[in-house]
Amino acid sequence: MSRDGNHIRVHSLQFDSLSENDTQRLGLALGRAASPETVVALCGEMGSGKTRFVRAVVEGLEGSPTDVSSPTFVLLQQYSARLLVHHVDAYRLTSETDFLDLGPEEWLTGPGVVLIEWADRISNCLPEDHLDVSITSTGETSRRFALTATGPKSRGLLDQLPGS
Numbered sequence: 322m323s324r325d326g327n328h329i330r331v332h333s334l335q336f337d338s339l340s341e342n343d344t345q346r347l348g349l350a351l352g353r354a355a356s357p358e359t360v361v362a363l364c365g366e367m368g369s370g371k372t373r374f375v376r377a378v379v380e381g382l383e384g385s386p387t388d389v390s391s392p393t394f395v396l397l398q399q400y401s402a403r404l405l406v407h408h409v410d411a412y413r414l415t416s417e418t419d420f421l422d423l424g425p426e427e428w429l430t431g432p433g434v435v436l437i438e439w440a441d442r443i444s445n446c447l448p449e450d451h452l453d454v455s456i457t458s459t460g461e462t463s464r465r466f467a468l469t470a471t472g473p474k475s476r477g478l479l480d481q482l483p484g485s
């Protein structure tokens with residue numbers, strides 16, 4: 322936390338999701354609040370809910386959630402929505418060079434929204450200001466979301482989410 326005038330601004334947020342509905346609510350809110358150049362770095366074990374969350378974000382951006390999947394060998398998918406969405410799954414990338422081969426300079430700082438699963442694998446390639454979303458399974462249908470803003474832009478996004 323830091324002081325900004327008379328307000329205490331929260332730079333991180335913990336969200337306890339007890340069901341997919343809760344995850345849906347958080348993702349929708351993020352999608353609605355997203356603006357050009359929003360970059361969301363998702364981390365968490367297999368099955369923690371990264372793709373499920375992305376689906377909700379795309380719906381919040383008025384895109385089609387059924388477009389969102391994690392097909393094998395597709396590293397980058399794009400969905401048209403209120404803002405163009407670039408969805409990366411870095412799980413199968415073996416190096417940061419593989420990531421750079423996807424041409425991130427074209428979209429990482431462009432007018433769209435970027436959502437990256439397994440972002441910890443390419444953390445050196447992320448722009449300084451991004452929203453870290455780390456998901457931990459706490460039960461069969463419960464997940465703990467830890468969201469951390471790393472700059473002013475992501476902080477503005479975090480401030481618009483439920484619980485902040």
Ligand SMILES: Nc1ncnc2c1ncn2[C@@H]1O[C@H](COP(=O)(O)OP(=O)(O)OP(=O)(O)O)[C@@H](O)[C@H]1O
Nearest residue numbers: 338340341344367368369370371372373462463464
């Ligand atoms: N509260 C919850 N939030 C999100 N997903 C949940 C929740 N409870 C149960 N689930 C289930 O957990 C699974 C999450 O799968 P998902 O594909 O989103 O994981 P992932 O993190 O993208 O995995 P991978 O690393 O393999 O891509 C789904 O089957 C979903 O239905």
Ligand SMILES: [Mg+2]
Nearest residue numbers: 371372391438
């Ligand atoms: Mg996934």
